[in-house]
Amino acid sequence: MDDKLYSEHEMRFHTRKWVKxxxxxxxxxxxxxxxxxxxxxxxxxxxxxxxENTHVVTKFISEINxxxxxxxxxxIEIGIVATKFGNTSLTLRCEVRNKMTHEPILSxxxxxxxxxxxxxxxxxxxxxxxxxxxxxxxx
Ligand SMILES: CCCCCCCCCCCCCCCC(=O)SCCNC(=O)CCNC(=O)[C@H](O)C(C)(C)COP(=O)(O)OP(=O)(O)OC[C@H]1O[C@@H](n2cnc3c(N)ncnc32)[C@H](O)[C@@H]1OP(=O)(O)O
Numbered sequence: 666m667d668d669k670l671y672s673e674h675e676m677r678f679h680t681r682k683w684v685k686x687x688x689x690x691x692x693x694x695x696x697x698x699x700x701x702x703x704x705x706x707x708x709x710x711x712x713x714x715x716x717e718n719t720h721v722v723t724k725f726i727s728e729i730n731x732x733x734x735x736x737x738x739x740x741i742e743i744g745i746v747a748t749k750f751g752n753t754s755l756t757l758r759c760e761v762r763n764k765m766t767h768e769p770i771l772s773x774x775x776x777x778x779x780x781x782x783x784x785x786x787x788x789x790x791x792x793x794x795x796x797x798x799x800x801x802x803x804x
Contacts, residue, residue, distance in 0.1 A: 674795050678744040680707050681764055684735050694734035695741075700771060701729070704743055704759055711745045712755050712778035716790045717801070724754065725777040732769045740764040747795050753780050753787035 682703055690696040705723055712721045735741050742764045749756035755778045761771040782788035 674746055676744040676746040676758070676760060678742040678760075678762070680743040682741050682743070684737055684739045684741065686737060689737060692734070694736055695739075697731060700735075700761065704761070704771075704773070704776075707743045708745055708757050708759060708776050709778065711747075711757060714801075715747060715795065716755060716778075716780050716792055718780055718790065720781045720783070720785075721755075721778050722781060723776065724779045725775065727773060727775040730772045732771060733763075735763065735770055741770055748775070750790075750793050752789050754778065755780070755790070755792070 680703070684695050688695055688699045709721060709723060713719050740763070741761055744760045744762070745757050747755060748758050757776045757778070759771075759773040759776060760769065762769050779787050780790040
């Protein structure tokens, strides 16, 4: 992980989800696959926005640590931060926590997204650092 980049930009928790009955597994806790679906979509959107390209795919996800099991009615929040800008790739770190208590729920050290061209081939994205809404709108 690029520690410098990570320390410069704190993880931001934007997306909130409310754990509903249809999200539960037979143990009455949040189904892991549902949580991973939410994370993949959130991380893909983060990558799309940072790379300014809608044609981005998930390439690699490192170990997933399910730390604690949310229950029905819990509000959880998903945090994403960019840790490395490669040539065609962008690496993200993800943490999920309980919105009210900040109890950690899940962590993923590395999620790698690849920037694609119109033919679905990896293409250099030309980005080197995190940008924010105001900077992107000013261009
Ligand atoms: C503005 C609003 C618009 C709204 C718009 C709506 C959109 C809102 C929908 C949200 C949701 C989206 C959904 C997307 C998320 C899916 O669901 S994507 C579906 C799942 N993913 C896939 O199907 C990908 C399948 N894989 C592939 O097609 C090929 O592997 C790829 C991605 C084209 C890459 O091919 P490749 O031959 O491995 O490429 P290669 O050049 O060797 O490597 C490319 C980069 O990946 C890295 N890499 C390769 N292998 C690895 C590895 N094992 N580990 C780590 N890195 C690796 C390389 O180091 C390289 O990085 P750079 O050094 O260039 O930075």
